[in-house]
Amino acid sequence: MNIRLGTNLISILIFAILWEVAGRTLDSVLIPPLSKIGSAWLRLLASGKLLDNLMMSLGTLAAGFFLALIVGILLGVLMGRFREVEHFFDLYINGLMSAPATAFVPVLILWFGLGVESRIAVVFLFSFFVIVINTLTGVKQVDRTFVEMARSFGAREIDVFFKIILPAAMPAIMAGVRLGMGRAVKGMVTAEMLLTLTGIGALVMQYGSAFATDALFAVILTILIIAMITMKLVQLVDRRLTGWKAEIAIE
C-alpha cells in the first residue's frame, strides 16, 4: 500500500515536471505551464466561482447516481431472482447498455425540459445499466450449494435472500456500483455541456471557447479530482462490505 502510494506520488511528480517544462519551452497558449494552471485554480477558488458551480454539479451527480443505485440494484435483484422478470427486461437492458447514452440526451430534453430534472436523468442513464447488469450477474452466479446448505439448516426464503444471495452477490454489485459511479461523473459533465450550461461543465465550455486555457485546465483537473474522490469513496464502502473478497470486476 505504501509502495503503491509512493509510486503514485512519484508518477504525479514526474508528470507535473514534464508538463511544466513543456509549457515553458513551447510557450504556447495551448499548453499552459502547470504553475499558471495552479494560479488560475486559486483565482477561481477565491472568486467562489469554482465552488458554486461544483456544488451545483455535485447535487446533480448525487441525485442521479443514488436514483440509479436504488432502482438499478432493485431491478437487478428482481431480474436475477425471477426468470420472468429477467426475460421481460433483458432485451432493453442489454440494448441500452451498449448504446451511447449521449444519443438519448435530446429525448430527455423533450421529456424533462432544460432544468435540473434533465441533468439528473442523464446521470441516471449513464450509470444505471452497468449497475443493473452487474447486480443481475452477481445474483445469478451465487453458488447453488450455499443456498442448498442454508435450506438444509432450515432457512426460509427471506433468510436465503438476506443471508446468502445478497452477501454472495455483493462483490459483483459493488463492481457495478464502482463502474456506475465513474459513468455518473461522465454523465454529469456531459449533461452540463450539452443541456443548459451549468455547473462545472459550463465552466469547461466557457473557458474553452474563450481560449482561457489556464482556467480551462484548472477546471478539468478539478473534474479529475472529483472523479478520483468519488471512486475512492465507493472503494471505501466496497471494502467495508466485501473486505472478505479480492476485488473483482465484471463488465
Next chain:
Amino acid sequence: MRAEVLSEAKPRDAERSKDRMVEIQGVSKSFHKTASNSSTEIQALANVNLSIRENEFVSIIGPSGCGKTTLLKIIDGLLSHDGGEILIKGRKVTGPGPERAVVFQTFALLPWRTVLANVEFSLELRHVPKEERAKTAREYIGRVGLAEFENHYPHELSGGMQQRAGLARALAVNPMILLMDEPFGSVDAQTRQLLQEELLNLWQREQKTVIFVTHSMDEAVYLSDRVVVMTPRPGRVAEILDVPLSRPRAAGDVRRDPRFVDLTNYIWDSLKKAMENHH
C-alpha cells in the same frame, strides 16, 4: 396404497421400530432432463430399502452416478422423491428438519463469514439468542480442534480445517442424525485418515446416527457398523454388509486386521459384480 401397508405394519413392528432411526422404504427418484427438443427421464434411484438403527454408523458406497448423494439429499428433505417413504423415528420426511444436519462434500462454508460466524450460521437460522449462539459455536469449534482459528476466513484454512468447521456447524445444532456427503473426498490422504479417526472419536462421544456417503471402500469399512453397497444407475441396494470389527478402532491396527482386508476385498468384488451386471 403404500400408506395403507404402512399403517398396517406399524403396530406389529412397534417394538422393533423403537430403535429404528431412519427407515427408507421403496424410495425411487427420477430426474427430467430437458434438452432443446427432447425430454428424457433418468432414473436415479429404484426401490431403495434401508433401515438404520439409532446411533448406528452406516456408510453408503457405490460407483459414481449411482445416486448415493441423491439418496442423502432425499433423506435430508432437500429433494423430493417419486415413490416410497422416508421415516425418521416413524415420522414422514417432508423437508429439512432440526434432527438432521448435513456435512457437505464441498464444505459449503460462506466465504464472507469467519469460522465462528459460519458455525453460528446454523444456530442463527434456529433463532438461538446471540450470546448462547457464540458460546455453543465456540464449544464445537473447540471439539473439532479449531479453537485458534475461529476468527479466520475459510480461504485462509486448509481443506481439512474447512471440513472441521463444516462438521462443527452440523454438530452445533445437536442433530440426532448426521448426513455426510463424501465429506473427506477433497482432502489429501493423510488428512483424510486423521479426520476419519477424529470423526469416530466424536461419534463415540456424541451419540449420533451417521449416514456416510463415500466411494472409498477403506473409509467405509474403517468407519462403519454396516456398509451399504449400491448398484450403478438406477441405484438400488445391492448388498448390506456388517463390519465385524470391534470398537474403538485404532486406524493402523484395524487396517491390518485380516477381517478388514477380507471385507474390503469382498466389497470390491461386489461393486465389480454390480457394475458388470449393469453392462
